[in-house]
Amino acid sequence: MISFTEENYLKIIYKLSAETENEISTNAVAEVTQTKAASVTDMLRKLSEKQLVSYQKYQGVRLTKSGENLALQVIRKHRLWEVFLVNKLGFNWDEVHEIAEELEHINSDELVQRLDEFLGFPQCDPHGDPIPDSHGRMPELGYKNLSDIGENQTVIMMGVSQHSTNFLQYLAKIGLSLGVSISVIEVNDFDKSLTIKIGENLHSFISYEVAKNLLVKVL
Amino acid sequence: MISFTEENYLKIIYKLSAETENEISTNAVAEVTQTKAASVTDMLRKLSEKQLVSYQKYQGVRLTKSGENLALQVIRKHRLWEVFLVNKLGFNWDEVHEIAEELEHINSDELVQRLDEFLGFPQCDPHGDPIPDSHGRMPELGYKNLSDIGENQTVIMMGVSQHSTNFLQYLAKIGLSLGVSISVIEVNDFDKSLTIKIGENLHSFISYEVAKNLLVKVL
DNA sequence: ATATTTTTTTAGGTTAGTCTAAAATTTATA
């Protein structure tokens, strides 16, 4: 059996692994789990004994195939529950993360299966993140970052790659929400900031930092 | 903050209290929690320090007002989730208890509120048990036990007061399900067993033990 | 290439929730 806490470690290692080819350091995990490096070392040894990660001391950690599968199932549950909370219960997309952090550990394959069906087999969560299927396969959504879109192109906003409440509320304030069309009017050479048109007639100016975190679909 | 385990103890003490006026014994709690009496003693001392139960050693335990409120909130969540699982996800009523045992500990008042609304403010769960409101008030459903119904009366089956899978599957087998009409044909003086008519033309014979656990609405 | 800094691990300790075995208390019985 795998515990709530172990599941969280696997999920965190999975997410850190997505950003690099290298092993994940003890400190990197400690920062995300909000624990001390010593605690992480203990847990890595334990996960290693269960064959969920490959870990050599001082050399960082990597998920094994079965560790990755477990991580993907947790992520699948998290994202399905987020869809439920937003689409069925009417929560705002910036309110669901905490609750989904709890729901993702509910243990029942039958439940996940039925929830998926009830939601109409969604491909992505309310932030545009892809939902792995029951075998752990991620759907290929082909979204790009707005920062990679050239001048005079028009795209549709599909998601975000940063989920902080701050960021989501900033987007709401400047009129950016899922499904709106965004036209890139001008890209500033110096700092890569963008002048964009949101919808039909709202103009806005956003930094490269923000553009990098917006997922869009090219028409 | 109150833990998963503490919530379970409160819920169990609440349920045991419904069956008696007296204090609940350490052993009674141990039996339901599937732990040893020594562990229960430890927990009762802790809950007592938190003012959630009143407990004098060797004298058994009772919920305080705030302990009872917490227990009722857990029961509320359990029953709302059961409604969700059956009405929305299509589970059978004998399959939902385990999953609801996990879901009942998810911590968000906003979630419970919205779930209640999404389900249409149900008055009772799929077993006919009343769902406390957000203030902990139980709706008065006025159901009776089938064992208290006299000969020649007709009632509607509304629920059960025993939730074991065994029992629920036995009911399914003899054709008893929520909403069917039951007519009491004859009551056996000797052992109080009943001859009943289920629906229009199905006759059946049930023991007093079974009749005691069926909740019915008198027309 | 050595010294310094940073990272990681080890050693030993804490808390929540459990256990067993023994002691204390209550209840039942003769």
Next chain:
DNA sequence: TATAAATTTTAGACTAACCTAAAAAAATAT
């Protein structure tokens, strides 16, 4: 009402997940 039986509590120990402080290893800088 004294004794036996049952119940409950205490004492001491275990595991999971965390901690701090110190030691060890790796990375960086002089």
